[in-house]
Amino acid sequence: MWRNPTRSAVVVIAVLLGVWAGVFISAFMNGMIQGYLQNHLNLSVGHIQITHPQFEDQFNPRYHIQEPESVIKSLRGQDFITDIRPQTLTTGLAQSASNSYGVSIHGIRPGLDSTQPVQQYLQQGDMLQSISRNPVVIGSELADRLDLKLKSKIVLSFQDIDGNITAGSFRVAGIFDSPDNNFDKGNVFVDRIDLNTLLEKEGMIHKIILKVNDFGKAENFKEEIAGQFPNLRVVSWGDIAPELRYVYNSMDISLYIFMIIIIIALIFSIINTMLMAILERTRELGMLMAVGMNKVRLFTMILIETVFLTMTGAPMGLLLSWLSIKMLADTGINLEAFAKGLNEYGMSSTIYPELTASYYLNITLLIAGAALLSALYPAWKTLKLNPVEAIRKF
């Protein structure tokens, strides 16, 4: 195998780079998709949502959760729930002196409820504290659209629980810029007491957003909670955003398809090299057949050489992948230049590549399988050599 070091080195480097590129791109894609998923789950969807059974139809504020305090108290007793975010929710129109836009209005209690996810994306101002009367936090996209700055006046109009149109004048206390432009454009956050006052009903909660310790098991937890509150509608993130569930379910298979495409390319490269090696050694292989090397031994010899050649490059590629992923897992890959485009699709401009240990194991098994597969044809070609002709070659 090492008789032609250049050729062997080319194969080893090809396998190394192929494995590294495949694994690293998989980690990059995984990080991107995970980021996309987590952005959506964190910002808006959560893992499980609880509402009045009829609320989701038209967001009618009349359909609020009865006795919300006791529901929240009961939820706090569940050890799998890691975060509870109650909110009053309605839809309406945000108007400024220059423009207007349809928005979802979230009534929250900063300081009392859990930390709101938008807080980490605040670019200016704060979460409703700096303005004493009717503060509002808006997204940067809405601020641009309505030409608003900190402390600018904005009027929110919507229906109260009796169906009457009502409106309130708010002042911008904070502006956030999340990775999702659509979210930034269509959501505003106000104090729940202010919103409930305008909706004409004190202490009202429309939606409780929950986070659980394992969002992959949200479906099971949902069933558990639904059993506790038969009069409320309990839905998981997969029910609310089936497109996210599809992304989540197809993530693994996408990564493997990607890796398999790279491995197929590698297989052809290995087959080509091994065929060249056999051609170069025709006379030697012919001699081995002539002096009595049996076919099983000959076949095994070529098989082992091919697998060894491949499996020399593969661990190096995996190690290089692991190192580069580990190095970038904390700092992330900054794609600020493409931030605008990525944010349009709800993706962060910083990608944190990540892969599970099981993926590395499966890739190693896949490569070992590929090595065996690529060895079969050259080994079979060797068996077809006629020793009499092979000895006289060159």
Added chain:
Amino acid sequence: MTVIQTNDVTKIYNEDQVPVHALRGVDLTIEKGEFTAIVGPSGSGKTTLLNIIGGLDNPTEGSVTVQGTDLGSLSDSELINFRLHHIGFVFQAYNLIPVLTSIENVSFVMQMQGRPTKECHEKSRELLQAVGLGDKIDKRPSELSGGQQQRVAVARALASKPDFVLADEPTANLDSVSSGELLDMMAELNEKEEMTFVFSTHDQRVIKRARRVVTLVDGNIDEDEVRS
């Protein structure tokens, strides 16, 4: 004792298209301890006869018996195994494995026979000493001259303790000094060990040293001269 016997061996290539008669009913008997040269012009069938005797090729008609075994009755795998244990080969172009040392080139044949590694190495060392390369056991083929490489090939042919050695033009790539030394060495092995050698050659130096010369012309034995 008869080592090789060919009965009416005929070989026709391209039977379906333009048939070429390489051998036309060759009857040949080789006894143990012979030092036989098969000679003849190019295309006379020397190499074909050697390939058939060595079980590398099948006759179109006729049969070859080696030490009482009809080669035609053996399956492919039996024939490979038979070659491993009964026949030694020396090729014109040495055909050593370039990445192996002399001792490794000799011992791998014994390893294929399943003999213990220690025995393989000891025997290989002995054989290399016997062919005059006791001080070159760790050299690779690229570090040896043509004559030395062919000596390693002879040692390899003897490693399997064969019934006879077939050598296809063994001196074709050697200068006169190396050819002479190689022939001396093989003649000595023939005399001392009673090893049977069958050469195909048109090298006059080899023909002069042979004790029996079989001349092939157009696939037939034209002359069979036994020298005293």
